[in-house]
Amino acid sequence: MDRSLHRRVRFAQLSLLIPLALVFLQLSRFQILPTEDRRALDEAPYPLNQHIETPRGRIMDRTGHLLAGNSSQYRVYVDNCQVYLYREQFGGLAGGASPSLSDVIAAVARASGAELDTREVVAMLQEVDAALQAEYGQPLSTCTLMAGVRTDSGGQKLAIPLWLTEEENSGLEVAQGLRPDATGKYHNASDLLYNIRTEAWFFRNYPEGSLASEVVGYSRQEGLGQGRSEEGVIRFYREIGDWGVERFYNDILQGAREDVSWTVVPVEITSNLDRAQPPADVVLTIDREIQAETEAALREGIRAGEGSRGSIIVLNPQTGEILAMADFPSVDLQDPNGFLDTFKIKGRLPMDPEGQVVSLNVAAPYEPGSTFKVLTMAAALDSGAVTPGTWFMDSGRIEIGGVVIHNWQRRGFGLQDMTGCMRHSINTCLAWVATQLGPGPFYEYMDRFRIGRLTGVDMSPEVSGILRRPGDQSWTDSTLATNAYGQGVSATTLQMAVAISAVANGGVMMTPHVVRQIILPDGRVHTVTPVPLGQPISAATAETLEEMLAVSLELEGSKALVEGYRVAGKTGTADIPPYVTTKTVASFVGWGPVDDPQILVYIRIDEPTADDDRQYGSITAAPVFARLAPRIFALLGIPPDSIRWTLSPNG
Amino acid sequence: MQNEPIRKPSPTKIRAYKQAPWREQTRLLAIGLASVFGLMAMLALFIFTGAQAAEAGLRVQSLIRERDRQLRRLEAQEAELAQKQNEEWMRTRAAELGFKPAEAGDIDYLVVADLPATVTIRSSPTSLLYIEQDVALSPAYRETLLEWVLRAILREGGA
Numbered sequence: 001m002d003r004s005l006h007r008r009v010r011f012a013q014l015s016l017l018i019p020l021a022l023v024f025l026q027l028s029r030f031q032i033l034p035t036e037d038r039r040a041l042d043e044a045p046y047p048l049n050q051h052i053e054t055p056r057g058r059i060m061d062r063t064g065h066l067l068a069g070n071s072s073q074y075r076v077y078v079d080n081c082q083v084y085l086y087r088e089q090f091g092g093l094a095g096g097a098s099p100s101l102s103d104v105i106a107a108v109a110r111a112s113g114a115e116l117d118t119r120e121v122v123a124m125l126q127e128v129d130a131a132l133q134a135e136y137g138q139p140l141s142t143c144t145l146m147a148g149v150r151t152d153s154g155g156q157k158l159a160i161p162l163w164l165t166e167e168e169n170s171g172l173e174v175a176q177g178l179r180p181d182a183t184g185k186y187h188n189a190s191d192l193l194y195n196i197r198t199e200a201w202f203f204r205n206y207p208e209g210s211l212a213s214e215v216v217g218y219s220r221q222e223g224l225g226q227g228r229s230e231e232g233v234i235r236f237y238r239e240i241g242d243w244g245v246e247r248f249y250n251d252i253l254q255g256a257r258e259d260v261s262w263t264v265v266p267v268e269i270t271s272n273l274d275r276a277q278p279p280a281d282v283v284l285t286i287d288r289e290i291q292a293e294t295e296a297a298l299r300e301g302i303r304a305g306e307g308s309r310g311s312i313i314v315l316n317p318q319t320g321e322i323l324a325m326a327d328f329p330s331v332d333l334q335d336p337n338g339f340l341d342t343f344k345i346k347g348r349l350p351m352d353p354e355g356q357v358v359s360l361n362v363a364a365p366y367e368p369g370s371t372f373k374v375l376t377m378a379a380a381l382d383s384g385a386v387t388p389g390t391w392f393m394d395s396g397r398i399e400i401g402g403v404v405i406h407n408w409q410r411r412g413f414g415l416q417d418m419t420g421c422m423r424h425s426i427n428t429c430l431a432w433v434a435t436q437l438g439p440g441p442f443y444e445y446m447d448r449f450r451i452g453r454l455t456g457v458d459m460s461p462e463v464s465g466i467l468r469r470p471g472d473q474s475w476t477d478s479t480l481a482t483n484a485y486g487q488g489v490s491a492t493t494l495q496m497a498v499a500i501s502a503v504a505n506g507g508v509m510m511t512p513h514v515v516r517q518i519i520l521p522d523g524r525v526h527t528v529t530p531v532p533l534g535q536p537i538s539a540a541t542a543e544t545l546e547e548m549l550a551v552s553l554e555l556e557g558s559k560a561l562v563e564g565y566r567v568a569g570k571t572g573t574a575d576i577p578p579y580v581t582t583k584t585v586a587s588f589v590g591w592g593p594v595d596d597p598q599i600l601v602y603i604r605i606d607e608p609t610a611d612d613d614r615q616y617g618s619i620t621a622a623p624v625f626a627r628l629a630p631r632i633f634a635l636l637g638i639p640p641d642s643i644r645w646t647l648s649p650n651g
Numbered sequence: 652m653q654n655e656p657i658r659k660p661s662p663t664k665i666r667a668y669k670q671a672p673w674r675e676q677t678r679l680l681a682i683g684l685a686s687v688f689g690l691m692a693m694l695a696l697f698i699f700t701g702a703q704a705a706e707a708g709l710r711v712q713s714l715i716r717e718r719d720r721q722l723r724r725l726e727a728q729e730a731e732l733a734q735k736q737n738e739e740w741m742r743t744r745a746a747e748l749g750f751k752p753a754e755a756g757d758i759d760y761l762v763v764a765d766l767p768a769t770v771t772i773r774s775s776p777t778s779l780l781y782i783e784q785d786v787a788l789s790p791a792y793r794e795t796l797l798e799w800v801l802r803a804i805l806r807e808g809g810a
Binding site for chain 1: 681684685688691692694695696698699702704705708709712719722723724726727729730731733734736737738739742752753754755758760761762775
């Protein structure tokens, strides 16, 4: 053989051996020296489907403080449960080679550190299995582990769900060889845990507890329910908002839980994951500090007036942004067990003692009483039925439609102009004003103020009050007179605040809203633009009435006056239908600074005591405004009038 | 049909075959073996690529699990942090440190032109899940050989 042939043979050998060696190496690497990922896959049960879950969107206040976030907990399942149940009943092989259900559950408890009553859990699962076989002829294939069993008042056994914390789940996964321990080492997977599967669930977390709970709302687990198939992917929606923003914006806040096929083909994995689009976050108009001040003022007001419940709204009349919304009692969002009792207190009325209300501001209409006179006077001034200089001789009583109307304390105030009527809150005067206006224009104006209609606030559920009109079955001429001073008509505090905000904002009502921004998953921010809700009265009327109400407070020496700031407002004291008790609802609506109103505050305190005249809005609700308004001015950086005029470019 | 005349091998070839008749067999054997090994080399390449893809898939799965874990941790830690800084706690702590809410008279006001907005909203941990269209896989990872060739031809043709 010559050299050339020898070289060719060598070359051929190498060409053949190198691919062979590569094959051998690759197979060795794959089979003999597997990577950590492959080793974990070999030793762990390989799921055909994987749950992909996106958390629910966050809710933040206007300064970015978290009001609703998420935390995780883990459910634990035993696959092939029937095998373990069988061994539990008939015993397994000797030497622990065939573990029973008790062995498996005990191993889970050891690995996770969770407290489990093994005996009770096994007994319960056996019971469920027997019931399933008897009823449907189907054995239990997957066992969901529970922490234990409790017996309810009816003697029925109920399972206590087992939810592992992040730390407990981590311990379990280390024991299963699914993840390394703290030192970075993978442990040998325990045979006992071979069929154990954990599933992470997001849970809503409300770090501020009861703060702004009326606005934020609550999101509850809806259970597994029926999955919805979308393009071959089974999608479960597990949480649903119960009230407030959580309910109104449920569609964009909602996280999704999906079962996607779990494959090792990279392209298929990523294409499946693309489906799990995360939800959007929402930023509220609520300011955490103003909200806390408002809640504190409300609690203090109710305590001072010995009221049963109450609510306050703080809104910016120029934009419709709700800066704070508080009601009392309020639920602690971290303690759902207390919800029902709180709702019952909020909803209890003489004619509906078992009623339930989730929000006093948007879902509990009441007869507002004298704060409604602002709307009556606005309508009368705007239509020209009266002017601020119109005189009224008050004798303390007036008969309209066969019904005699009295003033509070049945007093007569003599000759009064319209400012005097508002200052002394004279029922007879406002009833007379309404008759001067006439029922047609009066109810037309009330429609423009959206009384009896929803405001469209972005909170659920909003409930509208009732406004009876001419032609309605129970409407009579006297209804017009009583409506004029806020009885026989119902509205929520939000409806009242929005309607009266027209007087504070040059005749224009802005749509009330609690969401300021929506942050999309890709970081784009959608900012909510203030939208006018309507202009029920002219700017000139609004200015005139605002001045009348500011002067009224000043002449009266009202307890609502705020040092350093000129404010306007009106008190209200309303009887509670069916008018069989002497209980009242005390209210006050106020806004300021009068020359550039930045806040409007509506206060409602239910059933204050009659001792020391505390049933009146002027005694119970007005001081709450005087206490709260300067705090809000300070938080918003609004200087006292004298300083503001100095700092103003025109000053 | 006219038969082709049979061409007689050259005397050198005849002599060589007579001297070493195994040469022809060896050559045929070598060609056969080369084909087999060539096929094996292709299979090796196929296995190599397949194994790499599967391993990449496992790595992706592992990373997804890790991302999920980190997402959950971030969400939980954010909620925990918010809980530790909630309004009530901050107010209590401020009171303990001797602070009190400022009254109107305590505050000095001054005009600052073009005051920048100080509110910064942190991006959500859920944004981790958002997959940008820009980082989508190249078609080369999804298409068949034929599709790739056609695409290459079209691209060349279009250029």
